[in-house]
Amino acid sequence: MECRSGCAACCIAPSISSPIPGMPDGKPAGVACIQLDERLGCRLFGQPTRPAVCDGFPAQADVCGESREQALWLIGELERLTI
Template sequence: MECRLGCGACCIAPSISSPIPGMPDGKPAGVRCVQLSDDNLCLIFGHADRPDVCCDFKATRDVCGSNNAEALWIITSLETQTS
């Protein structure tokens, strides 16, 4: 599955403990990453300072669902279950 451009669920729903440019302590779950544009595109995609956890994320149907709202719901649910 290819990532749906403009979704951004993986940049909002999960917590990220790695430093992110502009968020040196990472980001809490449910908080929009400061590197997520108004169009829900990663502003540091392809940059060396993008966290490994972000680079390693692969879109799959079981995590991303069939639309952006479903992706946000699934990832939020997974975060809640594993926190």
């Protein structure tokens, strides 16, 4: 599965505890990563400064669902279940 253009659910819904350039303390769940551009694309994609946790989050049907809204809900639900 390929990432949906303009989705960015994986850059918004989950918390990230590792440092991100511009967010040295990571980010809380539900907060957009500072590295998202105006099209909801990652400015760090393919760069060595992209956090390993981001590289390790592949697009999968059971996480991404059939729409951006489903992806935000599914990833948010996974976040809530792992707290």
